[in-house]
Amino acid sequence: MTRLVVVGHGPTAYRLVETLTDRGFGGRITILGEEPRPAYDRVALTSYLAGKSAEDLTYPVPDGVVLRLGSAVTAIDRDGRTVTTADGHAEPYDVLVLATGSSPFVPPVPGKDLDGCFVYRTIDDLDAIREASAGATAGVVIGGGLLGLEAADALRGLGLETHVVEMGGWLMPRQVDEGGGAVLRGHIESLGLGVHTGAGVKEIAADDAGRVSGLVKPDGETIGAQVVVFSAGVRPRDELARTCGLAVGERGGIAVDDGMRTSDPAIYAIGECALHQGMVYGLVGPCFTMAEVAADRILGGEAAFTPADMSTKLKLLGVEVAQFGAMDGALDVTFMDPVTGVYQKLFVSDDARTLLGGICVGDATPYNTLKPFVGRELPGSPSELLFTGGPANMELPAEAVVCSCNNVTHGQICSAIADKGLTDVAEIKACTRAGTTCGSCVPMLKQILVKSGVEVSKALCEHFTYSRAELFDIVRVRGITTFSQLIAEHGTGRGCDICKPVVASILASLGNGHILDGEQAALQDTNDRYLANIQRNGTYSVVPRIPGGEITPDKLIVIGEVARDFGLYTKITGGQRIDLFGARVEQLPLIWKRLVDAGFESGHAYGKALRTVKSCVGSTWCRYGVQDSVGLAIALELRYRGLRSPHKLKSAVSGCARECAEARGKDFGIIATELGWNLYVGGNGGFTPRHADLFASDLSTDELIRVIDRFLMFYIRTADRLQRTSVWLENQGLDYVKEVVLEDSLGICAELDAQMERHVAGYADEWRAVLDDPERMRRFVSFVNAPGTPDPSIAFAPERDQVKPVLIPLEAVRS
Amino acid sequence: MTILRENLDTALETAGWTAVCAYTDLLPEEGVCVLVDGHQIAVFRTFDGDLYATGNLDPFSGAWVLSRGIVGTRGAEPTVASPMHKQVFSLVTGRCLDDPATAVPTYPVRLSGGAVEVRVP
Numbered sequence: 001m002t003r004l005v006v007v008g009h010g011p012t013a014y015r016l017v018e019t020l021t022d023r024g025f026g027g028r029i030t031i032l033g034e035e036p037r038p039a040y041d042r043v044a045l046t047s048y049l050a051g052k053s054a055e056d057l058t059y060p061v062p063d064g065v066v067l068r069l070g071s072a073v074t075a076i077d078r079d080g081r082t083v084t085t086a087d088g089h090a091e092p093y094d095v096l097v098l099a100t101g102s103s104p105f106v107p108p109v110p111g112k113d114l115d116g117c118f119v120y121r122t123i124d125d126l127d128a129i130r131e132a133s134a135g136a137t138a139g140v141v142i143g144g145g146l147l148g149l150e151a152a153d154a155l156r157g158l159g160l161e162t163h164v165v166e167m168g169g170w171l172m173p174r175q176v177d178e179g180g181g182a183v184l185r186g187h188i189e190s191l192g193l194g195v196h197t198g199a200g201v202k203e204i205a206a207d208d209a210g211r212v213s214g215l216v217k218p219d220g221e222t223i224g225a226q227v228v229v230f231s232a233g234v235r236p237r238d239e240l241a242r243t244c245g246l247a248v249g250e251r252g253g254i255a256v257d258d259g260m261r262t263s264d265p266a267i268y269a270i271g272e273c274a275l276h277q278g279m280v281y282g283l284v285g286p287c288f289t290m291a292e293v294a295a296d297r298i299l300g301g302e303a304a305f306t307p308a309d310m311s312t313k314l315k316l317l318g319v320e321v322a323q324f325g326a327m328d329g330a331l332d333v334t335f336m337d338p339v340t341g342v343y344q345k346l347f348v349s350d351d352a353r354t355l356l357g358g359i360c361v362g363d364a365t366p367y368n369t370l371k372p373f374v375g376r377e378l379p380g381s382p383s384e385l386l387f388t389g390g391p392a393n394m395e396l397p398a399e400a401v402v403c404s405c406n407n408v409t410h411g412q413i414c415s416a417i418a419d420k421g422l423t424d425v426a427e428i429k430a431c432t433r434a435g436t437t438c439g440s441c442v443p444m445l446k447q448i449l450v451k452s453g454v455e456v457s458k459a460l461c462e463h464f465t466y467s468r469a470e471l472f473d474i475v476r477v478r479g480i481t482t483f484s485q486l487i488a489e490h491g492t493g494r495g496c497d498i499c500k501p502v503v504a505s506i507l508a509s510l511g512n513g514h515i516l517d518g519e520q521a522a523l524q525d526t527n528d529r530y531l532a533n534i535q536r537n538g539t540y541s542v543v544p545r546i547p548g549g550e551i552t553p554d555k556l557i558v559i560g561e562v563a564r565d566f567g568l569y570t571k572i573t574g575g576q577r578i579d580l581f582g583a584r585v586e587q588l589p590l591i592w593k594r595l596v597d598a599g600f601e602s603g604h605a606y607g608k609a610l611r612t613v614k615s616c617v618g619s620t621w622c623r624y625g626v627q628d629s630v631g632l633a634i635a636l637e638l639r640y641r642g643l644r645s646p647h648k649l650k651s652a653v654s655g656c657a658r659e660c661a662e663a664r665g666k667d668f669g670i671i672a673t674e675l676g677w678n679l680y681v682g683g684n685g686g687f688t689p690r691h692a693d694l695f696a697s698d699l700s701t702d703e704l705i706r707v708i709d710r711f712l713m714f715y716i717r718t719a720d721r722l723q724r725t726s727v728w729l730e731n732q733g734l735d736y737v738k739e740v741v742l743e744d745s746l747g748i749c750a751e752l753d754a755q756m757e758r759h760v761a762g763y764a765d766e767w768r769a770v771l772d773d774p775e776r777m778r779r780f781v782s783f784v785n786a787p788g789t790p791d792p793s794i795a796f797a798p799e800r801d802q803v804k805p806v807l808i809p810l811e812a813v814r815s
Numbered sequence: 816m817t818i819l820r821e822n823l824d825t826a827l828e829t830a831g832w833t834a835v836c837a838y839t840d841l842l843p844e845e846g847v848c849v850l851v852d853g854h855q856i857a858v859f860r861t862f863d864g865d866l867y868a869t870g871n872l873d874p875f876s877g878a879w880v881l882s883r884g885i886v887g888t889r890g891a892e893p894t895v896a897s898p899m900h901k902q903v904f905s906l907v908t909g910r911c912l913d914d915p916a917t918a919v920p921t922y923p924v925r926l927s928g929g930a931v932e933v934r935v936p
């Protein structure tokens with residue numbers, strides 16, 4: 001039977017033995033541990049001071065394993081295959097595993113051995129520190145790294161006035177750079193700790209009784225303290241290996257190969273004492289991996305250790321600190337908010353595309369979202385990623401680890417969502433264990449859910465598996481001109497109220513004649529089909545175009561007369577025009593005849609199309625105005641009138657920065673500058689208001705029109721059904737749309753321009769075209785078998801000197 | 816309800832049937848409204864040329880507008896969607912496919928010569 005002997009019983013030894021017994025190792029296991037207790041969770045050591053017991057932290061010991069505590073191994077006889085302990089016990093082995101960990105490094109300063117000096121590594125160390133603190137008022141920690149700050153936190157918790165002395169220029173020099181260290185310092189100092197950076201130790205001073213009384217810095221300043229904790233780094237415990245002639249590294253560590261074997265094939269070394277490819281690992285994750293590799297090898301397997309990710313994320317004294325990947329690069333981008341104490345830095349390749357690493361202090365979100373991109377192309381510009389959290393459509397690679405605690409990848413989560421039909425975070429947690437430990441990936445899980453939801457619903461409806469943007473391309477590229485052809489070749493069934501209006505809009509955007517011609521009429525929603533807006537009683541409202549909101553008194557009088565003669569309820573709209581309500585289907589052509597004769601044309605209030613370009617009065621009249629906002633608004637409204645789009649389009653022009661036209665609430669808004677026009681895009685009122693983003697500045701009128709042409713056409717090509725520019729812009733990313741429209745990054749601008757030219761050239765008033773064509777006019781009757789009869793169900797009552805609809809009670813209708 | 820595709824012979828029974836329009840008044844996948852004895856009836860012609868007739872009242876909004884809805888299919892079922900709030904009704908049964916508790920009446924409709932006839936009970 002194989003005799004396996006393990007030296008040291010820390011976390012790594014525990015994981016080795018557990019793995020071996022779990023996998024049915026048939027040999028005999030003996031563990032020789034120096035500490036007086038079985039292995040415990042050293043990572044959670046500090047919680048011992050906060051009230052956890054030693055038992056709480058202790059790992060279980062598998063049955064059948066011989067564990068000798070308080071027995072430090074002092075010698076290895078490699079020829080005789082025997083180890084000897086300090087108390088003279090000899091233990092023969094066939095396979096030996098060294099898991100001796102590391103010991104704190106204590107710099108050789110005078111007074112280091114005084115009563116009151118401690119290290120911070122074991123439960124015994126903590127018992128001693130606790131006892132000494134009882135009679136003390138102040139403590140000092142030597143070393144401002146990860147473990148030093150943890151020790152400082154412990155001293156503070158024990159009620160001591162606490163100082164940290166760090167030799168380097170800033171705190172946590174292994175994890176953060178100088179800027180991050182400064183921000184971290186701010187956090188630590190605000191907790192009342194004294195921070196002394198760039199400071200060495202001259203000596204530890206003693207009082208008359210030979211007890212610690214303070215720390216003297218090289219500049220002579222003394223920090224009074226009765227407790228001193230050394231936390232100046234750790235050294236691998238390789239002394240046994242050295243004395244028995246195993247290969248060790250120049251700067252310490254027992255050299256091992258990929259299978260964790262030392263220079264003696266009968267001896268393995270794992271955990272913090274092992275040196276693999278020149279690296280010693282001071283984090284428990286890689287140590288556990290080493291234990292699993294060694295166990296596999298002992299069992300005859302082929303497992304190999306590969307250099308591990310040393311990324312760290314921790315919360316120290318309530319401050320999140322994280323570091324991932326490299327700590328330098330050709331370029332770097334920093335976000336810093338001194339008010340909230342947030343410091344985030346990304347290191348990228350010289351073309352700013354590949355992420356090399358990052359540092360976070362105060363808010364470790366980038367660690368969660370961007371760590372998976374290390375060594376890969378970033379999903380956006382580094383500054384955008386730091387400042388805005390990145391574009392909404394940021395795509396994670398499938399193998400990217402989303403939940404580091406449980407090592408769950410993006411791909412695993414996505415397949416769980418798809419295969420098991422998961423719909424919320426709770427289900428993802430239950431199914432994949434992602435998000436169940438520290439919870440920092442939960443926001444990410446939500447995003448992944450949302451994204452897979454969007455993907456699922458990409459199909460427009462049961463008749464088409466394509467999104468609107470895909471259908472647009474099919475129609476455009478294939479030159480399809482009818483719904484019947486499209487659905488026969490690319491869909492199923494005969495369509496519905498979702499896909500038909502979408503296809504109608506696409507056909508109209510691409511210029512396919514009048515929207516009521518041929519088959520197109522049957523695709524239109526009722527508003528487009530009657531070129532008016534249906535109201536709750538089945539009547540329609542009529543909105544003639546008033547470009548830029550400018551109207552002559554004569555035309556205003558015509559509108560008034562028409563409204564009066566047809567008894568229409570009249571209201572001024574928010575878009576600077578006039579809405580006339582209560583027209584019956586058969587009245588629409590009569591109303592429009594009068595309006596068209598007076599020079600009006602359709603206002604497209606009924607269409608997913610350009611509505612109005614609102615304007616302020618501008619430089620012609622306003623004493624503040626710097627440009628002619630009305631003139632521009634009229635020009636734009638006339639240019640884009642009738643342009644069918646995925647949703648309605650609104651615009652406005654303000655004559656100066658006072659912004660009286662509220663242009664930034666519009667899909668495209670223009671604000672005059674001394675030099676020309678600033679263009680803002682993606683604004684929205686309504687349900688989710690959004691201020692428009694600045695797209696381009698100080699454009700001439702020609703330049704402005706060119707940019708708007710392209711912006712609108714690109715939106716029309718790529719947006720989803722009923723997606724306003726605001727949501728579309730957020731999904732695409734402002735920078736991306738700028739690149740496409742301003743820099744022609746896709747090389748499509750010439751096409752977009754040509755498409756808009758076709759629209760402008762092909763425009764004709766839809767209402768005049770109806771009046772001129774008896775075929776189109778045929779639709780405008782309430783009853784085909786009684787063309788002159790008005791719909792008897794429509795009735796009105798007076799209100800404030802106008803009419804309002806009288807509705808049938810719904811109960812009466814339903815019964 | 817009866818669906819008759821093409822001109823049938825002249826032996827059709829005439830009692831109870833009302834001619835409402837010419838077949839050519841109907842366009843594929845569009846509806847029209849007809850008034851018969853005070854009843855508003857929506858008459859639809861599908862893509863294949865089949866005829867259907869339902870009540871014109873949208874039971875959800877209380878407006879008499881179903882003839883102005885978009886005609887299409889759900890699965891194999893010919894449908895119309897209310898132009899008001901888009902509830903979808905089967906043209907065959909009149910049942911609302913989004914809310915099976917609600918239905919609109921259906922009427923027999925046929926082609927007689929070039930004329931479309933409906934029968935109102």
Ligand SMILES: Cc1cc2nc3c(=O)[nH]c(=O)nc-3n(C[C@H](O)[C@H](O)[C@H](O)COP(=O)(O)OP(=O)(O)OC[C@H]3O[C@@H](n4cnc5c(N)ncnc54)[C@H](O)[C@@H]3O)c2cc1C
Binds near residue numbers: 043100101102271
């Ligand atoms: C306060 C503190 C906080 C930490 N926080 C984190 C953290 O947040 N995240 C993280 O990843 N890591 C953290 N670590 C590091 C982590 O604890 C170590 O990586 C881990 O303990 C390594 O396990 P090990 O078994 O290899 O070594 P050790 O834990 O050092 O165990 C080695 C054992 O071997 C014994 N031994 C040594 N020589 C002999 C001998 N000759 N004979 C018999 N026995 C011997 C030692 O007494 C010891 O018990 C922290 C460490 C400390 C001290």
Ligand code: SF4
Binds near residue numbers: 622623654659
């Ligand atoms: S935006 Fe400027 S120019 Fe236009 S009305 Fe207001 S103040 Fe006058």
